[in-house]
Amino acid sequence: MEQEKTSATTAEITAKGRTTGAVRCMNCMERxxxxxxxxxxxxxxxxxxxxxxxxxxxxxxxxxxxxxxxxRLTEEAMSKKGKGKK
Amino acid sequence: xxxxxxxxxxNLTTGEIETKPIPISIRKKFLGGRGLDMYLMYNHIKPGIxxxxxxNVAFVSAGVLVGTLASATARTHIAGKSPLTGFVGSANxxxxxxxxxxxxxxxxxxxxxxxxxxxxxxxxxxEIEIRDAENIWxxxxxxxxxxxxxELDDRDIKILTIGPAGEKLVxxxxxxxxxxxxGGRSGMGALLGSKNLKAIAVRGTMDLKIxxxxxxxxxxxxxITQVISAKVSQTQGRLGTPFIWGATNSWxxxxxxxxxxxxxxxxxxxxxxxxxxxxxxxxxxxxxxVHCRAKYIIPDGPYKGVYDEGPExxxxxxxxxxxxxxxxxxxxxxxxxxxxxxxxxxxxxSLIAWAMELxxxxxxxxxxxxxLELRFxxxxxxxxxxxxxxxxxxxxxxxxxxxxRAAEKIGxxxxxxxxxxxxxxxxxxxxxxTPALAxxxxxxxxxxxxxxxxxxxxxxxxxxxxxxxxxxxxxxYDGPISSHWRDYEGKPWxxxxxxxxxxxxxxxxxxxxxxxxxxxxxxxxxxxxxxxYYNTGLEMSPxxxxxxxxRAYTMERLFNIREGLTRKDDWLVDRYFDEPTTRGxxxxxxxxxxxxxxxxxxxxxxxxxxxxxxxxxxPETLKKLDIDKEPSHML
Amino acid sequence: xxxxxxxxxxxxxxxxxxxxxxxxxHEGVSNPARSRIKIVKWEMEGRYVPMSCQQCESAPCMAxxxxxxxxxxxxxxxxxxxxxxxxxxRMCVAICPFGAMSxxxxxxxxxxxxxxxxxxxxxxxxxxxxxxxxxxxMVSTVKxxxxxxxxxxIMQKVAxxxxxx
Ligand code: SF4
Ligand code: SF4
Ligand code: SF4
Ligand SMILES: [Zn+2]
Numbered sequence: 077m078e079q080e081k082t083s084a085t086t087a088e089i090t091a092k093g094r095t096t097g098a099v100r101c102m103n104c105m106e107r108x109x110x111x112x113x114x115x116x117x118x119x120x121x122x123x124x125x126x127x128x129x130x131x132x133x134x135x136x137x138x139x140x141x142x143x144x145x146x147x148r149l150t151e152e153a154m155s156k157k158g159k160g161k162k
Numbered sequence: 163x164x165x166x167x168x169x170x171x172x173n174l175t176t177g178e179i180e181t182k183p184i185p186i187s188i189r190k191k192f193l194g195g196r197g198l199d200m201y202l203m204y205n206h207i208k209p210g211i212x213x214x215x216x217x218n219v220a221f222v223s224a225g226v227l228v229g230t231l232a233s234a235t236a237r238t239h240i241a242g243k244s245p246l247t248g249f250v251g252s253a254n255x256x257x258x259x260x261x262x263x264x265x266x267x268x269x270x271x272x273x274x275x276x277x278x279x280x281x282x283x284x285x286x287x288x289e290i291e292i293r294d295a296e297n298i299w300x301x302x303x304x305x306x307x308x309x310x311x312x313e314l315d316d317r318d319i320k321i322l323t324i325g326p327a328g329e330k331l332v333x334x335x336x337x338x339x340x341x342x343x344x345g346g347r348s349g350m351g352a353l354l355g356s357k358n359l360k361a362i363a364v365r366g367t368m369d370l371k372i373x374x375x376x377x378x379x380x381x382x383x384x385x386i387t388q389v390i391s392a393k394v395s396q397t398q399g400r401l402g403t404p405f406i407w408g409a410t411n412s413w414x415x416x417x418x419x420x421x422x423x424x425x426x427x428x429x430x431x432x433x434x435x436x437x438x439x440x441x442x443x444x445x446x447x448x449x450x451x452v453h454c455r456a457k458y459i460i461p462d463g464p465y466k467g468v469y470d471e472g473p474e475x476x477x478x479x480x481x482x483x484x485x486x487x488x489x490x491x492x493x494x495x496x497x498x499x500x501x502x503x504x505x506x507x508x509x510x511x512s513l514i515a516w517a518m519e520l521x522x523x524x525x526x527x528x529x530x531x532x533x534l535e536l537r538f539x540x541x542x543x544x545x546x547x548x549x550x551x552x553x554x555x556x557x558x559x560x561x562x563x564x565x566x567r568a569a570e571k572i573g574x575x576x577x578x579x580x581x582x583x584x585x586x587x588x589x590x591x592x593x594x595x596t597p598a599l600a601x602x603x604x605x606x607x608x609x610x611x612x613x614x615x616x617x618x619x620x621x622x623x624x625x626x627x628x629x630x631x632x633x634x635x636x637x638x639y640d641g642p643i644s645s646h647w648r649d650y651e652g653k654p655w656x657x658x659x660x661x662x663x664x665x666x667x668x669x670x671x672x673x674x675x676x677x678x679x680x681x682x683x684x685x686x687x688x689x690x691x692x693x694x695y696y697n698t699g700l701e702m703s704p705x706x707x708x709x710x711x712x713r714a715y716t717m718e719r720l721f722n723i724r725e726g727l728t729r730k731d732d733w734l735v736d737r738y739f740d741e742p743t744t745r746g747x748x749x750x751x752x753x754x755x756x757x758x759x760x761x762x763x764x765x766x767x768x769x770x771x772x773x774x775x776x777x778x779x780x781p782e783t784l785k786k787l788d789i790d791k792e793p794s795h796m797l
Numbered sequence: 798x799x800x801x802x803x804x805x806x807x808x809x810x811x812x813x814x815x816x817x818x819x820x821x822x823h824e825g826v827s828n829p830a831r832s833r834i835k836i837v838k839w840e841m842e843g844r845y846v847p848m849s850c851q852q853c854e855s856a857p858c859m860a861x862x863x864x865x866x867x868x869x870x871x872x873x874x875x876x877x878x879x880x881x882x883x884x885x886x887r888m889c890v891a892i893c894p895f896g897a898m899s900x901x902x903x904x905x906x907x908x909x910x911x912x913x914x915x916x917x918x919x920x921x922x923x924x925x926x927x928x929x930x931x932x933x934x935m936v937s938t939v940k941x942x943x944x945x946x947x948x949x950x951i952m953q954k955v956a957x958x959x960x961x962x
Contacts, residue, residue, distance in 0.1 A: 081381075081692050086635055088388060090628055091683035096393075102412040103747040105623035124747065126412070129435050131400040135393070138408050139435055143428050150414075150425075153748035164827075229827045231817065258813070265828060304841055317838075340840055367830035369903065375825040379818060383922065390924060445843060446812035451924040453810040457843035469842055 099136050102126070110136045124149065164230055164370050164698045165189055167269035169797060170290055172283065174357055175216065175275030179290050184269060188797055189700070191788065193707075194269055195225035196252060196668035197714035198797075199241040202272060203250070204717050205793040209724045213245040213349075214331060214356040216276040222322065222362065223270045224260035225671015229370050229448070230697035231382035233389055233685070234673040236260060236448035238322065238339070244348040246333045246509075246564045247585045249722045249731075250607045251353065253337060253345035254668055256447035259364065262320035266366025277358040282323075284314065285364045295360040300326060302502040303338045310363050323361035324351040325504025327552045331355050332562040334509035338501070342455070342471040343447070346506040348586065348608050349564075373699035381696050385685055386451050394681040395452045399444060402456040403475035404434035406680070409621065410591065414746015416479060417592040419486045419538045420519040421581050421737050424592040425745035426483035431490050437473065440494065445471065452675055462491045465498060473497035473507075479590025480511020485518055486538035496548060503552035512587035513561045513568070514547045516580055525574045532556045583610035584731050593734075594743050595750040596620065598653035601763050605657065605732045607718040613674060615661035619682050621647050628682065633659050636687045636704035648749055650759045654766040665711035666690065713787045716771070716779055720792065729777045732764055799874025801933045802910070802917060804847050806951065809927035811836055811845035815919035822918045824904070831901050833910040834919050834928075837955045846955050847928055849919075850897040850910040852876050858889035858898050858909075874933055875912055883907065895955070 098107040104122035111117075112134065118125045125142040171180045184198075192198040199221045211217040221241040228235045238260040244251030263269075267288040280295040298306045303325040311319050321339060328335035328351030335351030336344045345351075354360075372378050389395055397405045410416055411433075414425045430436065440461050446453035460468045473481070473493055481496040482488060500507045520526040521536040528535075534557075536543050550558025560568045566585040569577040581588050586609025593600035598620045599612075606614035619632075629643050633656060642652035660678070663686055667677050670690060678684045685693075687704035694700045694707070702710075722731075738755045745751055765775060772783030784790040816832040824831045834849040852869075853859075856876050859867040866882035867889060869875070883906070889898045890907055898909045912930070913919075920930045 081695065085685075085688040086631055087678070087683045087685060087689065090631060091388065091391065093628070094391075094393070094683070100622065102409060103749075129408075131397050131405070135396070137397060137405070138412050139433060140408060140412055140430070147427065149748070150745055150751055153751050154744065157752035229817075231821060231827070261827075265830075308841065341843075367828065367902070369824070369826035369828045369831070371826050372821050375821050379821055379918070382818075386922070386924070443807070443843065444810055445845075446810035448812060449814045449817055450810075450812050451814065451922075453812065453925070471843065 097134055097136065099138055102138055116142055164372065165226070165700070167224070167264055168267060169270040169272065170268055171272045171274070172290065172292070173275045174273065174277040174281065174292070174359060177292060179292075181290075182797070184797065189226065190702070190706075191710065192714055193226045193669040193710050195223050195228075195237065195239045195671050196241070196254065196665065197710055198270060198669070199223050199239055199252070200250075200714045200717040200721070201792075202270065202797065203241050203243075204721050205795055205797070206272060206274075207243050207721075211243065213243040213248060213251070214352065216357070218243050218353060218356070220273040220350070220353050220357060220359070221270065222273070224264050224268075225669060226269075227693060227697060228671035229261035229264045230372060230693075231378040231449075232670070232672055232693040232697060233382060233385045234447060234450035234452065234676045235671050236450065237668065237671040237673060238263070238345065239668060240337050240345045240350040242350060242353045243725070244608065245331070245352040245356070246349040247609045249584055249609065249725055249727060250718045251348040251350055252608050252718075253347050253350040254613075255337065255339060255343045255345040256673060257320070257339040257343035258448050259320045259322050259339045260671060261448045262366055263364045264366070264370055265368050266364045267368050271362070273357065273359065276356065280358050280360050282310065282359065282361040282363060285362065287366055287368055298360055299329060302326065303504050304341060304502065306361055307340070310361060314363065316365055319363050319365045321361055321363045323504070324354045325502060327503040327505045328352055328355035329360070330552070330554050330562070332505060332551060332554065333564040333567075334506040336504045336506050338504045342497075342501045344501070344504075344506070346508065347611060347613075349506070351504050372697055374696045378696040381692055385689055385693065388683070388685060388689075389676050390451050392681045392683060395675070398454045398675065398680070399452050401434040401438055402441070402444070402454050402472070404437055404473065404478045406475045407434055407478060411483075412747075413621075414595065414743065414750035415592050415621075416483045417581065417588070417590045418483045420484060420515040420579065421592070421741070422519070423745050424594065424743040424750065427745070429482065429488055431488055432478065432482045432493055434478075436490055437478070437493070440490075447673065450673060450676075452673075454675060458494060460491065460494050460498065463495060465495050468498060470494070470498040470501060472501070476589060477507045477511075480507050481544065484511050484515035484590050485544045486515075487541050487544055488539070489541045492541040492545065496545060499545070499548050499552075503548070505548070505552055508589055509564075509587045510548060510551055511590070512581065513551070513565055514544060516565065517547070517557065517561060519579045520572065520576050523579070525572065525576050526557070530557055530572075578736070581610075581735060581737070583734065584608075584727075586610050592743065594738055594755055595746065595753050596647045597650045597755060597760065597763065598647065598656055600734060600738065600755050600760065601653060601657050601767060602660070604734050605764070605767060607715065607722060614664060615657045616679075617653070617656035617660045618680055619678065620653070620656055622682070623647070624682055632678065632682055636708045648753075650756070650763055654763050654770055657767060658770040661715060662708055662711035663687075665715045666707055669710060669714060670694075709787065713789055716783070716787055717789060717792070719773070719777070719779060720789075723778060727777075729764070729775070732777060734760070799872065799933050800912075800930050801852060801874060802849055802912070802920070803929045803931045803935070804849075805927050805929070806844075806846040808925045809836065809845045809847055810925055811838055814922050815847060815928060818918045818922045822913060823908070831903065831908065833908060835896070846951055848895055848897060848955055850876065851895055852910075857892045857894065861888045861892045863888065873912065873915065876909070877911070878907060878909065880906060
C-alpha cells in the first residue's frame with residue numbers, strides 16, 4: 077500500500093504539461109502568447125481579436141472579445157451559415 | 163478517530179432527540195455527506211409526501227473528510243424532498259459550519275416533524291437543545307447569526323440559517339451560513355421554513371483524531387501544491403469565480419435576455435476585472451488555499467458602504483446577462499439583497515429574466531406587474547422583483563412558487579419561454595453549442611444544474627490522450643472520446659465520470675474547485691484514496707470510492723423514480739432544439755442541439771449507468787452496487 | 798539571530814488552516830481549541846486576525862508564574878513552559894494580554910506557541926503569507942509606523958474580543 081501511496085498520481089503527471097505565459101485562443105483553441113502587458117491581442121492563427129487582462133504579473137487571460145471585431149466576424153459567420161442552409 | 167462522529171434524529175413535533183453511532187459498514191458504502199444523506203433520504207421519506215408538509219425530512223451533514231487535512235474540507239450538505247421539483251433536494255455549502263458540527267460531535271442530523279412555533283437547534287459538544295426562535299423569526303441571514311451569537315455569548319459559534327425567504331416558503335429559498343455561503347438550489351431553505359426551524363447553531367471543542375498525523379500533514383501539503391499551482395486556481399484566487407466569465411462570454415456560452423442571445427455583448431462594466439475594482443480582499447472556506455470568495459463594499463447608491471461577499475459567477479450572470487442589465491452597482495446590491503433574504507440567486511435571476519421576456523411578449527401586462535415596467539435592462543425593476551419574490555408580493559408571489567407552478571398560473575403559453583429541467587431553472591449558461599454540457603443539465607438528479615455533472619474541461623479542447631488518461635480511471639474506458647466541444651461522441655461518458663467525481667467530493671466534504679471541474683490536473687479518486695487513508699484510516703481504493711459515488715447517485719435515481727420521474731424528465735425545453743444561437747465564435751453561432759443525436763446520448767448515458775432505456779436501473783445494477791434491498795433501514 | 802512570527806492580518810483569508818495544522822502537529826488531532834494559533838474574526842466585516850504568542854521580551858506570563866515554570870530562551874527568541882515545574886494554576890492564561898496562552902482542557906495543561914521548534918508549520922501552510930517567520934530585526938523595518946499604529950488598534954480590539962469570550 078505504501079508504494080502505491082507515494083508515487084505520482086495521474087493528475088500530478090498530466091500537470092507536467094502545463095504552460096505559463098500563454099492562453100488558449102477561444103476561437104481556434106491554439107495557444108497564444110500576448111506580449112507582456114498587452115491590452116488587446118490578435119490571434120495569429122485565426123485573426124480573432126481579444127481583450128487581454130493580467131490578473132497576476134506575467135499571467136495573461138482573455139477578458140473578452142474586442143467587441144466591434146467580434147460583431148463583424150460573428151455576423152460574417154452567421155450569413156455564411158445562412159447561405160449554407162439554403 | 164474521524165469516523166466516530168454520530169448521527170442525531172431530532173423530532174421537532176415531539177421534541178424527542180436520539181443519537182446513534184454510524185456503523186463502519188454503512189460508512190464504507192456511502193462515506194458521508196451527500197452519499198449517506200441519499201441513503202437516509204430513501205429510507206426516511208415516504209413516497210408522495212408534500213415537500214412542505216411535516217412528513218418531509220431535512221438532512222444536514224458533513225462529508226467524511228470535513229475538518230481533516232484534505233485541502234478544503236468545509237462542505238455542509240443539506241437534503242430532503244425538494245419543494246421546487248418534487249424530486250431529490252440537495253444543496254451544498256462551504257464556510258465553517260460543517261467542521262464545527264464535527265468538533266461538536268455530529269456528522270449527520272435527521273430532522274423530522276414540525277415545531278409548533280419557531281425554534282432553532284443549539285448543538286454543543288454532543289448535546290442538542292431545541293430553543294425558542296421567536297425573536298429571530300423574520301430576521302435576515304446576518305442578523306440571525308449575530309443575535310444567536312450574542313444570546314449564547316460565544317463569537318465562535320457557527321450557524322446555518324434561513325432568511326426571510328425561507329420563512330415565507332419561497333420554493334427556492336436557501337440555507338445559508340456566514341454572509342454568502344449558500345446551500346442553494348432545490349429550496350432547502352423552504353424545507354427548514356416549513357418545519358419552523360430557523361437555524362442550527364453549533365460549537366465544538368471535541369478532538370477529531372487524525373489517523374496518521376505526520377503523513378496526513380505531508381500529503382496534504384502536496385495536494386495543496388497540486389491545487390494551487392493550477393492557473394485556474396490562481397486566477398480564481400484573484401478574481402473569484404466570475405473569472406469564468408472571460409472564457410464563456412468570449413466564445414458565446416452566456417444565456418442572455420432569458421434565452422434570446424448566447425453572448426452578452428459590450429458588457430465591460432460587469433466583467434470580473436470591473437467587479438474586482440471594488441474588492442477589498444479575498445476570503446477562504448475552512449482549510450482552503452484557493453480563497454475564491456471576494457470581499458467587497460458597495461461603492462454607491464442607497465446601499466453605499468455596505469459590506470458583502472461575492473458576487474459569484476452565478477450571481478454575475480443571473481443579475482446581468484439574463485435580465486440584460488449592465489450596471490455593476492446593481493449587481494452588487496442585488497447580490498447583497500439575495501444573501502440577506504436567503505434566496506437562490508440563480509433561480510431568482512432566471513425567473514425574473516423569464517418574466518421579462520413574458521412582459522416583452524405581452525404575456526404579462528402592466529396590470530400583472532402592478533405597473534412595474536419589467537423590461538430587459540431595467541435595473542430598478544430587477545431589484546424591485548427581488549424584494550417582491552422574497553416578500554411574496556404580487557407577481558413575486560407567483561414566481562416564488564417556482565417556474566412550473568408560475569407558468570401554470572400565468573398560462574398564455576408562458577411555459578414555452580421557461581428555461582428549466584425538472585422544474586429547476588438553468589444557470590446563465592447556454593448549452594446549445596455544447597452537447598456535453600446540455601446532456602449534463604438534462605440528466606442532473608436535482609434538475610438543471612451545472613454542479614451535478616458538468617464536464618467543464620470539455621471546453622478546453624484538451625488533446626485526446628490527455629482526456630483519455632483522465633477519463634479512463636479508476637474504471638477502464640475505451641469507447642469514443644473527442645476533444646471538440648461541438649461533438650456528441652464520447653460525451654456521455656464524460657458526463658457520467660464527472661457526475662461520480664462530484665458525487666464523491668460531496669460525500670467527502672471537499673470543494674469542487676479542488677477536483678477536476680475547472681481544470682484537468684486536480685486531485686480526484688487516486689488522491690482521495692490516500693487522503694482517506696491518512697486522515698481516517700479507511701482503506702479504500704480509487705475504485706472503491708467510485709463505487710460509493712455510483713451507489714449514491716443510483717440512490718438518487720431510485721428516489722426520483724419513486725417520485726414519478728421518467729425518461730421525459732431527462733430532457734431539455736424545445737428552445738434548445740428549435741432556436742439557433744446567434745452569437746459567439748463561428749463554431750458556436752447558428753447552432754442548436756440535434757434531437758436525434760441527443761436522444762442517442764441519453765441512451766448511451768443510461769447504458770453507462772446500467773439503466774434500461776427508460777432510465778430505470780437494471781436489477782443486476784442494483785445488485786452489483788449492493789442496494790437491491792433498499793430501503794434497508796439500517797440507520 | 799532570533800526569529801519571530803510576523804503577522805500580516807491584511808493578507809489573512811480566514812481559512813483557519815493554520816489552526817488545523819497546529820493542532821494536528823502538536824496533538825495529532827483536528828481541534829482548533831487545542832491550536833496554539835487562533836484566528837479572531839469579525840465575520841460580518843470580513844476581518845480576520847491571526848493571534849499567537851508574541852514571545853514577549855518581558856513576558857507577563859513569566860512574571861506572574863508563581864513557580865517560575867516559564868522562562869525565555871534567548872537564542873530561539875521564545876518563551877518556554879517547563880511542564881515538569883508547571884502546576885497548572887492558569888495565572889499565565891489570565892494575564893496574557895493576547896489570549897495566546899490557553900488552557901487545554903483535554904490534556905489539562907497550558908499551551909502556547911513553541912515555534913514548532915524552529916520550523917513553524919502554520920507558516921509553511923499559509924500560502925498567502927499572512928504569517929511569516931522572520932528575523933526579529935526585520936519586523937521593525939518591514940512594518941511602517943502607520944501600519945504599526947493600525948495594528949496596535951486592531952490588537953486592542955482583538956484583546957477586548959478575547960477577554961469577552
Ligand atoms: S493559514 Fe494564513 S490565511 Fe489561513 S487563517 Fe491562518 S493566517 Fe489566515
Ligand atoms: S503567552 Fe502571552 S504573555 Fe506570554 S509570552 Fe506569549 S504573548 Fe506574551
Ligand atoms: S509556530 Fe507552530 S506552534 Fe506556533 S502557532 Fe504556528 S504551528 Fe502552532
Ligand atoms: Zn485563434
